[in-house]
Amino acid sequence: MSIKFANRMENLKASEIRELLKLTEKPEVISFAGGLPAPELFPVDQMKEVAQKVLEEGGTQALQYATTEGFIPLRKLIAKRMNEKFKTNVDESNILIISGSQQGLDFSGKIFLNEGDVVLCESPSYLGALNAFKAYGPKFIEVPTDENGMIMEELEKILETTENVKMIYVIPDFQNPTGRTWPIERRKKFMEIVAKYEVPVIEDNPYGELRFEGEILPSLKSMDEKGLVVFLGTFSKTFCPGLRVGWVAADHNILEKYIMIKQSADLQTSTIAQREIAKFMEIYDLDEHVEKIKKVYKKRRDLMINTIKEEFPQGLKYTYPEGGLFTWVELPSHINARDVLIKCLENNVAFVPGGSFFPNGGKENTFRLNYSNMPEDKIVEGVKRLGKVLREFI
Amino acid sequence: MSIKFANRMENLKASEIRELLKLTEKPEVISFAGGLPAPELFPVDQMKEVAQKVLEEGGTQALQYATTEGFIPLRKLIAKRMNEKFKTNVDESNILIISGSQQGLDFSGKIFLNEGDVVLCESPSYLGALNAFKAYGPKFIEVPTDENGMIMEELEKILETTENVKMIYVIPDFQNPTGRTWPIERRKKFMEIVAKYEVPVIEDNPYGELRFEGEILPSLKSMDEKGLVVFLGTFSKTFCPGLRVGWVAADHNILEKYIMIKQSADLQTSTIAQREIAKFMEIYDLDEHVEKIKKVYKKRRDLMINTIKEEFPQGLKYTYPEGGLFTWVELPSHINARDVLIKCLENNVAFVPGGSFFPNGGKENTFRLNYSNMPEDKIVEGVKRLGKVLREFI
Structure with missing residues (x-):
């Protein structure tokens, strides 16, 4: 059989x-x-304290179902932090809590890709993202890169000559796997091109805050005048991956699709994990x-x-x-x-x-x-x- | 735009x-x-204790990434419990931990359904499952029901005359939405029919343990001689939904597909949530x-x-x-x-x-x-x- x-x-x-x-x-x-x-x-000891506080202050709510969108205080903290660190202009209504940013990659494939559609990505690109997208049967076109990330002339050439480009997937900060970062001029040029061709962009940013020298560069989302950029963030690298908490930040007309997909995929991310992270950020200094x-x-x-x-x-x-x-x-x-x-x-x-x-x-x-x-x-x-x-x- | x-x-x-x-x-x-x-x-107070113990005994592991399949002690506890309660014959290698059984519904659609394929379900059936499947574009055929659940003569009639039936989705115990339960004879008949037509079955069992009178009935999975049944379980109704922990129990050749999909969907379910539930089951009596x-x-x-x-x-x-x-x-x-x-x-x-x-x-x-x-x-x-x-x- x-x-x-x-x-x-x-x-x-x-x-x-x-x-x-x-x-x-x-x-x-x-x-x-x-x-x-x-x-x-x-922060194991702090997490012990945080876990106690969350259960003491609202144990029954922390263990119950909650809304698909996520815990409002956490969404507010994330929006504030994004605006500070990545120069965006979002509020909690732009944020959906997901179970690690990997989930945002799967949802992006599900929301944007029909079989045979084209995804553009950096060459090379993050294996886990490629695998998530593959479930939706796209064709990948790899945009050539140099030591400063994606080469914009190559991107434009591909967009000019390719039909059915439904999504551009990029990791502009300390890219996985290369560790490369796009300079500011390239980010600006990228957003000009993207605005011209009106293609949705998945900006995957798990490492952006972990900059060892110089200033954090403005995110693509911060230059997104047409609401094309979906920003994926996570606490896995700045806090702990074992809690499985990340987020999607996007304009409302796109975010509502992610919310719909989140609901059918797993209803919501762990209520208690969300409250623990919010509590940690409240009583400790994540910075x-x-x-x-x-x-x-x-x-x-x-x-x-x-x-x-x-x-x-x-x-x-x-x-x-x-x-x-x-x-x-x-x-x-x-x-x-x-x-x-x-x-x-x-x-x-x-x-x-x-x-x-x-x-x-x-x-x-x-x-x-x-x-x-x-x-x-x-x-x-x-x-x-x-x-x-x-x-x-x- | x-x-x-x-x-x-x-x-x-x-x-x-x-x-x-x-x-x-x-x-x-x-x-x-x-x-x-x-x-x-x-169990808020017990969860306080459990959270402390998990962080004390292995805080760094609890907050780190872990395997996609899930925490082995928890998978063993689940297999043992399933065998006791639902008369199955599974071990930990048959168990994948997922983020609530809703995630198992989404994965089932993703694994079994091409656009236009047929899903059979009870009429009526659980809305959240139907929505999860809809993302994969199936046709639904509703099998008529009576006060004892799905009517087997109707099921057989449909299977005889329908092409491309890729999956049968059922909730034999205290069904959502009707609260109805299939008697043992009907379960046996169902498994006979299913074995004849060799169609995969999703047995959704969130409520089975919550029986107010009489004995828990053997699961369909316990009568599954051909490895066709995928059993979905959850801690949301017997413990707490806010942790978002459920499981898939299936034969290896099917389970490996769920593991692959789980990895691309969100890597793994919360490490700490899995360890907390295992710890609760170790030091308290879930029964x-x-x-x-x-x-x-x-x-x-x-x-x-x-x-x-x-x-x-x-x-x-x-x-x-x-x-x-x-x-x-x-x-x-x-x-x-x-x-x-x-x-x-x-x-x-x-x-x-x-x-x-x-x-x-x-x-x-x-x-x-x-x-x-x-x-x-x-x-x-x-x-x-x-x-x-x-x-x-x-």
């Missing part, structure tokens, strides 16, 4: 990389593969907590980049991220990073090969390194192991 | 009933409309807690049915639920329950008109009453108000 699944399930195959990366769970492996925050920075995270991650970034300089073979390209969680390495074009990974796993060090970040394939000579999740000594040791393997290949 | 949404968004219109029911949020309204548990029964709920709901059911007998016009049909949260009322066919609702709202009492529980429309002379969420005095007063309005109509 064979059960008939929907055609879309054909687009979603279990990845061989995922199988390989299961090997990284062994404690002896130094893994730069995941995108995990540093757990030693989680202070983010400062702590940035200090640690900056140190780790410096350590990783410096050790790469010392230990990697000469002439390899890698990015210098000004924030976020990742750097991106490019090997000579004849080397396949999957082969390197297999060798690395034998040496108890791991990363994610870059190939799967390109929705249409190619660029197998790249890989992503995470520096947020490993303590300093392991970063040094891991990069050394990696360097040793790379010297064998090159 | 007009943004182009996906065609599927056409299937999902904001409901006028939803707008009407917003009026029930006023404190003076006695609402039998929602499907909310009684909040005064939530004892369910007994408390049943006692209160039984009292409220009795009170509602007895007051209906006294206060409603003679000759109206209504169901006598042996468990769960709802009873279902049928008015003479010329009366539209939406008109009754408008009049009721003027008298500060509310319910959900039945029309929207029929995916293909019709039966506007029906409505659903919830008895779990209102205290005893309000049940009596509310049914009296309702009776008064009904007498004006009849």
Whole structure:
């Protein structure tokens, strides 16, 4: 007997990389593969207090169903924070609480994409987003990038000549996987082009606040005069991912679609998790907590980049991220990073090969390194192991 | 400027009933409309203790990302409980944790349905499931029901003559909206038919444990020799909905699809919520807690049915639920329950008109009453108000 699944399930195959990366769970492996925050920075003691307060002050409400849109005080805090950090002009009526920004990616595919529609994205782009969109059967067109992110001339060329572009997906701040950030001029140019072609934009911003040097750049949403930008935010990188709380910020005519989809998808995000985050922001200083995270991650970034300089073979390209969680390495074009990974796993060090970040394939000579999740000594040791393997290949 | 949404968004219109029911949020309204548990029964003090323990014993893990499949100790506890209560034969490898069973409904649509495929469901059926499925563009065929649930001769007739039936969606225990339960013979017959036609079944079981009299009946999943049944469970009715934790139980070849979809939809369900529920089940007795709920709901059911007998016009049909949260009322066919609702709202009492529980429309002379969420005095007063309005109509 064979059960008939929907055609879309054909687009979603279990990845061989995922199988390989299961090997990284062994404690002896130094893994730069995941995108995990540093757990030693989680505010565990404060969360104990916050959990008590939320249950004392409104236990029955915290454990009950609540509205699909989300907890109003949290939506207000988010709107205020976005306006401060990302120069937007939103209020709580523009905010929908979702279960991590990954959910916003799935909803975006569901809301905008018919089978065969075109999604534009940076080349490379975030694997989890590509997988979420794939369930809706789009064609991906990758917009070429340089060290400053998406190249605007290339974007315009594609928009001029392509039908059915329904959505542009971008991560302008410390992009996953490359760690690159778009400068302000490029953001302005992007919004000019987008306004001309009137294409909805998904601005995925999980890392924007984690900037180690210089000022946070204005978000695309802050330059969005036509209401085309859907901003996805999350507490997973600035607070704790285990609560699964993120948000969508959009103009009302778009946000109402997300609310409708949220309701049929899972009714609402955890009432108690929403109240706990709001309570934390009320009695503690989230900025202070983010400062702590940035200090640690900056140190780790410096350590990783410096050790790469010392230990990697000469002439390899890698990015210098000004924030976020990742750097991106490019090997000579004849080397396949999957082969390197297999060798690395034998040496108890791991990363994610870059190939799967390109929705249409190619660029197998790249890989992503995470520096947020490993303590300093392991970063040094891991990069050394990696360097040793790379010297064998090159 | 007009943004182009996906065609599927056409299937999902904001409901006028939803707008009407917003009026029930006023404190003076006695609402039998929602499907909310009684909040005064939530174990708030125990949850305080549980939250502390989870953060003390493994705070950093509780706040970190975790596997898509879910927290293994919780999956084991669920498998054990299902086997005890519902006579299944599952282990943790058959369980995926999801964010409430509503998420399992959305995933089921996504996994099984192409546009135009046929879904069979009871007539009437749960509105939230119908809405979740609608996003995938199916045709609904409603299988006629009687006081014992789905009529098997009708089901077989439909299966014999219909192509592309991809899924059968049923709620055999204290159905939403009717409160009806399928007797054991009908369950057996159903599984015989299903095995013959080899159609996947979504067995939605949020209320099964809330049986006020007699024994819990064996689930369809317990009679599933061909691995066709996907069982959806939840802690929302036996524990607290605000945590948003439910589960899918299925054979491996189906469960792996749900895991894949879960990962692209939202990565995983809240780590801390999963650990809290597991901890509660470890240090407290969930059975004892369910007994408390049943006692209160039984009292409220009795009170509602007895007051209906006294206060409603003679000759109206209504169901006598042996468990769960709802009873279902049928008015003479010329009366539209939406008109009754408008009049009721003027008298500060509310319910959900039945029309929207029929995916293909019709039966506007029906409505659903919830008895779990209102205290005893309000049940009596509310049914009296309702009776008064009904007498004006009849």
